[in-house]
Every structure is written in C-alpha cells, then in structure tokens.
Amino acid sequence: MPLTPDQEAEIAEARATTRPTLRAISDGMEAHLYVAHPVLDHGLIRVVDYMGDDAAICQAARVSYGRGTKAVSDDAGLIRYLMRHWHSTPFEMCEVKFHVKLPVFVARQWIRHRTANVNEYSARYSILDREFYIPAPDQLAAQSTVNNQGRGELLEGAEAQRVLDILREDAMRAYDHYEDMLSTEGQKGLARELARMNLPANIYTQWYWKCDLHNLFHFLRLRADHHAQYEIRVYAQTMCAIVKDWVPQAYAAFEDYRLGGVNLSGKAAEALKRRLAGEAVTFETSGMSRGEWREFCEVWG
Numbered sequence: 001m002p003l004t005p006d007q008e009a010e011i012a013e014a015r016a017t018t019r020p021t022l023r024a025i026s027d028g029m030e031a032h033l034y035v036a037h038p039v040l041d042h043g044l045i046r047v048v049d050y051m052g053d054d055a056a057i058c059q060a061a062r063v064s065y066g067r068g069t070k071a072v073s074d075d076a077g078l079i080r081y082l083m084r085h086w087h088s089t090p091f092e093m094c095e096v097k098f099h100v101k102l103p104v105f106v107a108r109q110w111i112r113h114r115t116a117n118v119n120e121y122s123a124r125y126s127i128l129d130r131e132f133y134i135p136a137p138d139q140l141a142a143q144s145t146v147n148n149q150g151r152g153e154l155l156e157g158a159e160a161q162r163v164l165d166i167l168r169e170d171a172m173r174a175y176d177h178y179e180d181m182l183s184t185e186g187q188k189g190l191a192r193e194l195a196r197m198n199l200p201a202n203i204y205t206q207w208y209w210k211c212d213l214h215n216l217f218h219f220l221r222l223r224a225d226h227h228a229q230y231e232i233r234v235y236a237q238t239m240c241a242i243v244k245d246w247v248p249q250a251y252a253a254f255e256d257y258r259l260g261g262v263n264l265s266g267k268a269a270e271a272l273k274r275r276l277a278g279e280a281v282t283f284e285t286s287g288m289s290r291g292e293w294r295e296f297c298e299v300w301g
C-alpha cells in the first residue's frame, strides 16, 4: 500500500480544512487536491497545490482585468488557437505541484525534464523504506526483437518465477545489508549517505515536482506516449486524467493537436500532396529515409 493510516488521516484532515478564497479555482482540480492516486505497486501521485484554470490562460492571452469577460465557447476557441500556433506563454500561467512516490529508475528518466522545480526525499538525512518495485506478471516481458528500447513477449512459467524470485531476493538482501551497515549496535554505523549506495534502482524515492502547464504538456506528450517505458507512462497517464479535470479546455486542445496530431516533414507533406493528386508515390520516389517512409506509411497507409 502506498499510504499508511497516519498519512491517509493527514490527507483527510487537509481536505476537511476549507477556507474562502478570491483566487481562481478549478472545481475539477479541487476534487483531486491532496488525494493520493496509486501507481505501480507502492507508488503514488497527488496534487498538493495548483494555480490557475482554463480562464487564467485566456485572461493572460488577452491581458484582461477580470475573469469571464468572454463566453466559454470563445475561451475554448482561443485556447485551441493558442495551442495550434504554439503560442505557449499563456499556458505557463497555470502551475501544478505534485507529490510523487516512484522507483529510482523511473526518477532517472523523469528528472531529465529540466523545466520543473524538484525537491527530493534526502537519503543522506533519512533512512529509505523497505519498498521495491516488482513488475506485475503482465509486465514481465522479454527484450523486444524489433525495438531496442522496448519489451516484447511475456516471460512465462519457471522463467517468470525465477526472475521474480531474483528481483525480490536481491532487493531484500541489499536492504538487509543497508540496515546492517547503518546499525549502531556494537559498531559506529556507516553514514546514511554511504550506506544507501548498494541499494538497487527499483527502490522507491519521493519528491515534490512543480511545473507550469506548457512544460507539463511537453512532459506528458513524451511520457504518456507508447514509446515511453511502461513504468513512467502509468504516472503520465494518471497525470493526464488529473490535468483533464483541472483545465478541460486546454487538455482537449492538447489531446487534439499534440497527442492526436501528426507532424509532417516537408518531404512527407510533398509525398502526401502527390498522392492526393493521384500519383503512386513509393519509397524510392519519396526522397525519405527508410525510417521516415515506414513512419509515414504507419500514419497514412
């Protein structure tokens, strides 16, 4: 379980404490505030604070003095226009702060997104919990034969069991040694900042991660995509559901133009025009590389 009863009580207390505000709020986001969404076997993601809503994006784009100066349908059209034309700064007026509990190997991918503000749990200051990510059987797969950065068929039977046993036993042994080295019973006890170094990358860490909506959309486009590793993708998908409730109009535009949209190179656009004019364009006459041609055919047939 990602939360202890004490932590659940803290969240319930935070949600029970309300006060009036003059700030813009999003009803959809208020329902998520502080609530922990479980991810993977011990992970979680929850919103601890946010700023802005769909109207705040329009307000910034128009640099207006008040909220609701235009009809909702006008706002939706403006947001779609901004998204379509990469007019990104109005989206930066919305911000969200997440509390995330995630395996260290997922954190290594996540931290590559440099446009967020991060504060991580200190394993120099505190002792890490005995919590390790062990893939569910439906994620325990062999190396993909077609994608060097991916997984293929599921492991089965004795092989699957042996792999799970190795993952569990190695994690437990490493943690036993971690505790052993930290212990001050009959010895000095190794410093926490050193004892942690033999812990495996599937141990869980936690951080606060704050990002504006424009850069969050960039993160989600890359990490909710099927090319991203499953273990980070499930966090991104949970975040997508939260963002959809927070800023429904902005999310709808993002879903349409970024997640559902297709980028065309100059050569691809030319090949498409020639096809529409009735020409049978082939790989040889397209001027594209094999990879480009394969991706072009995947979208356009």
Ligand SMILES: Cc1cc2nc3c(=O)[nH]c(=O)nc-3n(C[C@H](O)[C@H](O)[C@H](O)COP(=O)(O)OP(=O)(O)OC[C@H]3O[C@@H](n4cnc5c(N)ncnc54)[C@H](O)[C@@H]3O)c2cc1C
Pocket: 112, 113, 114, 115, 116, 215, 218, 222, 223, 227, 228, 229
């Ligand atoms: C499927 C997948 C596979 C990947 N595989 C690998 C891999 O094998 N090896 C690897 O090392 N990484 C890999 N990555 C990570 C990837 O290369 C990026 O580092 C990561 O996705 C963050 O993207 P970003 O830099 O655009 O994001 P952010 O850091 O959030 O930056 C957002 C944007 O801000 C701008 N920006 C931010 N900082 C700077 C800066 N210092 N200078 C200039 N512009 C800046 C850029 O325009 C950038 O696109 C992979 C990512 C994905 C999604």
